[in-house]
Amino acid sequence: MSCRLLAAAGFLLLSLTAAAGxxxxxxxxxxxYLIPGVVADAAPANRGRVVNTGFIVGTDGVIVVDSGANHGHGEAILATVASVTGKPVALLINTHPHPQNVLGNSAFAARGIPIMATAATIxxxxxxxxxCLRSLERSVGAxxxxxxxxxxxxxxxGSEVRQVAGRRLTLLHAGHGHTEGDLALFDAASGVLFAGDLVYRGQVPHLSESDTAGWLASLQPLRDLPIRTLVPGRGPLGAxxxxxxTGRxxxxxxxxxxxxxxxGRSADEAIALAELPEFSAWQGYAERHGRNVQHVYFEIERDDLNGRGKARQ
Ligand SMILES: [Zn+2]
Known part of the structure; x- marks a missing residue:
């Protein structure tokens, strides 16, 4: 009974202490299933395992969402899938081209598992x-x-509905948002949305490859889904x-x-003027928020200059 209640709540923890591998x-x-990432930036202690990955067990196969930060992480994800089900992995989906999400691909390819992503991600x-590989190696060690x-x-x-291993998957790609290749995945049977890094919880987003106006637009189609459980790219499970x-x-x-x-303020001056206290407790605020201010400043400047360019034509 208690197990059923926990399962109904959707948060049944299968194993706190994972078996070897x-x-x-x-x-x-x-x-x-969710394999939670560590809430931190990539570092030797976490081996780069900082993003959420997960998997869906279909009738005759498993769909895995993101492959992790390196070959060993991909192997560990595959071992975790095998600890839960004997069904083969039918498909790996890469939500976007960030190294922590895709550099485990080689472990899947070694087993002949097909890998899917948007054309822009590829x-x-x-x-x-x-x-990215060299940069991540500097962060986590060789x-x-x-x-x-x-x-x-x-x-x-692209944005489409696919049947994979008996599951009806809605794939959503709304253009350049967090990255140019974002793909969110909604599983109709469970109501679970794997949002990739379009959604962060409790962490300041990484904007290095982002188009922030496009990112805000990319969140809109997600709001229209009948979501029962939200798996953000980073941070804890939500609704x-x-x-x-993230949009706010x-x-x-x-x-x-x-x-x-x-x-008429400079990008450096804008950093002090764009403190956002509501989000100052989020992980990574001290490290990333100032950089994010500068990123957005240059987006706005670029759009402004492009707009002037058009007006002159
Ligand atoms: Zn990302």
Missing amino acids: TLPVQRIADDV VAMRTRCPD EAMAATRIQLPDLVA AADLAP YLAQLRQRVAAAYRD
Whole structure:
């Protein structure tokens, strides 16, 4: 009875102490599992395992969402899947081209598992992953990155509905948001949304590859889904209402930086003018918020200059 109640609540913790080679895993809905990332920036202590990954067990196969930060992480995700079900992995989906999400691909490719992502993710991986791999190696150390090689996805996805292993999956790609290739995944049977890094919880978003106006637009179609459980790219499990804070952070950031820009302030001056106390307790605020202010400042400046350019034509 108590198990059924916990399962109904959707937060049944299968194993707090993972068996050797596997990772802690939570059953979050019928046949849907979360492998929580560590709430931190990539560092030797966490081996780069800082993003949420997960999997859906279908009738005759498993769909895995994101492959982790390196070959060893991908192997650990596969071992975790095998500890839960004997069904084969039918498909790996990469939500976007950030190294912590895709550099475990080689472990899946070694088993002949097809890998799917948006066309923009594949292009970005081809362009950036060599640098990303070296950069992540500097953050987590060479030992954690051992055997890691860049494996591009072999299947292209867009916004569409697909039946995979008996599950009806809604894939959503609304253009350039957190990155150019964001793909969110909604599982109709469970009502679970894997949002990728379009949604952060309790952490300041990384904007290095972002178009913040596009990101805000990308959140809109997610709000229209009948979400019962939200898996953010980073941070704890949530519900539909937890889509909101990421959007609020981006909107307030854009508003404050635009005001500083209009007042003729420099990008450096804008940092002090765009403090956002509502979010100052989020992980990474001290490290990233100032950089995010500068990123948005240059977006606004670029749009302004482009607008002037058009007006002159
Ligand atoms: Zn990301």
